[in-house]
Amino acid sequence: PVTDFDWSLSGEDIVSVSLDKTMRVWRVVSGECLRVIQDRVELLAVTFHTVNNNVFVVGTVNGLLKFMNLSTGKEVQEILISDGDVRSVCVDKNGTHVFAADGMGVIHSLTEDPSSGHYIVTSRITISSRAPITCLAYCNRVSKGAAPLVLVNVAEDRLQLLKCVGTQLTDGSYRMA
Numbered sequence: 725p726v727t728d729f730d731w732s733l734s735g736e737d738i739v740s741v742s743l744d745k746t747m748r749v750w751r752v753v754s755g756e757c758l759r760v761i762q763d764r765v766e767l768l769a770v771t772f773h774t775v776n777n778n779v780f781v782v783g784t785v786n787g788l789l790k791f792m793n794l795s796t797g798k799e800v801q802e803i804l805i806s807d808g809d810v811r812s813v814c815v816d817k818n819g820t821h822v823f824a825a826d827g828m829g830v831i832h833s834l835t836e837d838p839s840s841g842h843y844i845v846t847s848r849i850t851i852s853s854r855a856p857i858t859c860l861a862y863c864n865r866v867s868k869g870a871a872p873l874v875l876v877n878v879a880e881d882r883l884q885l886l887k888c889v890g891t892q893l894t895d896g897s898y899r900m901a
Contacts, residue, residue: 728770728812732794733777739794741767741782749794761797763790769812775819783810789824789834791843801842805832812860816872816888823874823893825857831876831886831893849893855880862888 729740737758738750747761747770769783773791779800782790787806790799806826813824822834822843829852834843851857859877872888886893 727766727768730771730780732772733774737794739770739772739780741770743767747780747782747792759794759797761792769810769824771813771815773819774815774817781813781815781822781824783813783824785809787826789813789822789832789843803834803843803845805834805845806830808856811856811858812877814860814862814874816862817864821888823860823862825851825860825876827856829853829855829857829878831857831860831874833893847893849886851876851884851886852878852880 726740726742729738731738736752738752740748743766745763745766748757749759751758766785767782768785771781773779778794780792782792787804787808789803789805789810791801793800805824808826808828810824811827815822820836824832830848830850832845833847835846836843856879857876858879861875863873874886874888874893876884876886
C-alpha cells in the first residue's frame with residue numbers, strides 16, 4: 725500500500741511511496757504513471773523539495789533519507805539518519821533545511837552545504853521516548869515577525885508545535901491534546 729505522497733510545486737505531478745519498495749511519479753491531469761523507481765527497502769515518507777521541483781526526499785524503513793532526481797530517477801544523496809524508520813519529512817520554504825522524523829520519537833534537522841549542495845545532519849531533538857512521530861509539517865510563520873514552526877504529530881494522542889530557528893527546533897510548549 726501507498727504510505728505517503730506529495731504534490732509537485734507546479735501541481736502537475738504527484739510522487740508516491742509505498743511498502744512495495746517503489747517510488748512512483750504520476751501526472752495529475754492524465755493519471756499516467758510517468759516513472760517507477762524500485763528501491764531495496766520499504767518506503768514510508770516523501771516530500772518534494774520546496775525550491776527545486778526536480779528533487780524529492782524519501783524516508784525509508786531502515787533509517788535512510790534519500791534525495792532523488794525526478795528527471796533521471798537516480799539517487800542524488802543518501803544519508804543514514806536513524807536506527808529506526810523515517811516516518812515523515814518536510815522541507816523549509818527556502819529548501820535549505822530538511823526535517824525528518826523517525827519511529828523512535830526523534831526529529832533530525834539537516835542543512836544544505838552551499839558549496840556541495842548536499843545535506844548534512846546538524847541537530848536532533850527527542851520529542852517522545854515512548855511513541856513514534858507520524859507526521860511533520862513546516863509553516864513559514866503564523867504571524868508577522870514570528871519564527872517559523874514545525875507541527876509535529878506524536879502517536880500518543882498529541883500534536884506539538886516547535887519553533888524553528890535556523891536548523892534548531894525548540895520546544896515552544898505549544899501542545900494540543
